[in-house]
Amino acid sequence: MPKNNKSMSNSTKISRVGINPSTNFGIPNPPVYHASTILYPKSESRRKRNVPYQYGRMGTPTSDVLCKAIAELYEAEGSIIAPSGLAAAVVGILSFVKSGDHFLVADSAYGSTRKFITEFLPSINVEVEFYEPRVNSTEFERLVRKNTSLIYFESPGSLTFELQDFPALTKVAKKYKITTITDNTWGTALGQNPFKLGVDAVIESYTKYVSGHSDVMMGGVISNGKNLKKILKQANIMGQCTGPDDIYLALRGLRTMEIRLEKSFSSSIQIAEWISKINMVTNVLHPATRFHPDHKIFKRDFNIGAGLFSFELDTHNTKIVDKFIDSLKLFGIGASWGGFESLILEADINKIRNHKTYKNGTLIRLAIGMEDPKELIDDLDQAFKKIN
Numbered sequence: 001m002p003k004n005n006k007s008m009s010n011s012t013k014i015s016r017v018g019i020n021p022s023t024n025f026g027i028p029n030p031p032v033y034h035a036s037t038i039l040y041p042k043s044e045s046r047r048k049r050n051v052p053y054q055y056g057r058m059g060t061p062t063s064d065v066l067c068k069a070i071a072e073l074y075e076a077e078g079s080i081i082a083p084s085g086l087a088a089a090v091v092g093i094l095s096f097v098k099s100g101d102h103f104l105v106a107d108s109a110y111g112s113t114r115k116f117i118t119e120f121l122p123s124i125n126v127e128v129e130f131y132e133p134r135v136n137s138t139e140f141e142r143l144v145r146k147n148t149s150l151i152y153f154e155s156p157g158s159l160t161f162e163l164q165d166f167p168a169l170t171k172v173a174k175k176y177k178i179t180t181i182t183d184n185t186w187g188t189a190l191g192q193n194p195f196k197l198g199v200d201a202v203i204e205s206y207t208k209y210v211s212g213h214s215d216v217m218m219g220g221v222i223s224n225g226k227n228l229k230k231i232l233k234q235a236n237i238m239g240q241c242t243g244p245d246d247i248y249l250a251l252r253g254l255r256t257m258e259i260r261l262e263k264s265f266s267s268s269i270q271i272a273e274w275i276s277k278i279n280m281v282t283n284v285l286h287p288a289t290r291f292h293p294d295h296k297i298f299k300r301d302f303n304i305g306a307g308l309f310s311f312e313l314d315t316h317n318t319k320i321v322d323k324f325i326d327s328l329k330l331f332g333i334g335a336s337w338g339g340f341e342s343l344i345l346e347a348d349i350n351k352i353r354n355h356k357t358y359k360n361g362t363l364i365r366l367a368i369g370m371e372d373p374k375e376l377i378d379d380l381d382q383a384f385k386k387i388n
């Protein structure tokens, strides 16, 4: 039995990362410390700040457990917690761009992250450029400028699920000493380790699979060395902190993340393959299926994927789309994913892409939950029959 967490598989690690029961009366779960004030023993200790915890906003033993657990799963040095995945992306980005910089962003980046990038960064004089997510390394190198300070990946991309060739693209970034961040919410620490593929920092929305029960908003940024120092400083300056009850729920979710992810992922492949045979469906976008254009990258870089994918319905008629979605009984109409319940959304990507890739039909996104996949397929079947 391996004693050291480093020699364990993530599967074993996930049940013990971050905790040390021997320092907690033998109790595996950490106490939920509600803290703003933290008392210093002496005036001098306040002056020297030589205490483990100074003030609630700057971290507590409860938040430390989650920070450590996630960093250990990514085999990284440390992490910060933010009150949402979007807040984590904002901290990550602002840690590495300043006025006068050029910033390269994958065109398939998550919509709200994109909104922050397009609506806020120009106001601090950061020049933003969106690149086509399937860019090859030669084309990518041409986009680099003298003042490019940050590259923001998301693989697979939101809604359209393009995978990015991290080893090839990060080689270019390293050549020009440009920092790279990726949103690894779909990948998760169990599915893809971007650090091993050359990426410098990871953001993840813990709202999704980490918490996993549709009740918590949270995110984190994970990194190493001087990049981690910059991220810690940025999170601190921006006053990022998250309540201990939510952190506890995220930790509780984390312990069972693997089995939830496995179920959601395997059901999603069954469903994606079934949908691909429907006449009205022109495209199924799930990186783990053989017919996905980037499947080779998926097989190379991922241990497991997520249960979120899209398909293209061969119509622009909103009445047909509404009839299909409203006929479903087991899919809730709503945002987010990685929870226990299956969800469906119509995705209007044309407003959030510079390089338009999917414009033939209507893009529908499915998040597959914990239900019986056969019953989900039966539900989709009856809804497709209503519009055929």
Ligand SMILES: Cc1ncc(COP(=O)(O)O)c(C=O)c1O
Residues within 6 Å of the ligand: 084, 085, 086, 087, 110, 158, 183, 185, 186, 205, 206, 207, 208, 217, 218, 219, 336, 337
């Ligand atoms: C890929 C991706 N990244 C980041 C986020 C933002 O996370 P949150 O909703 O926790 O702010 C989302 C939310 O849907 C997402 O899908």
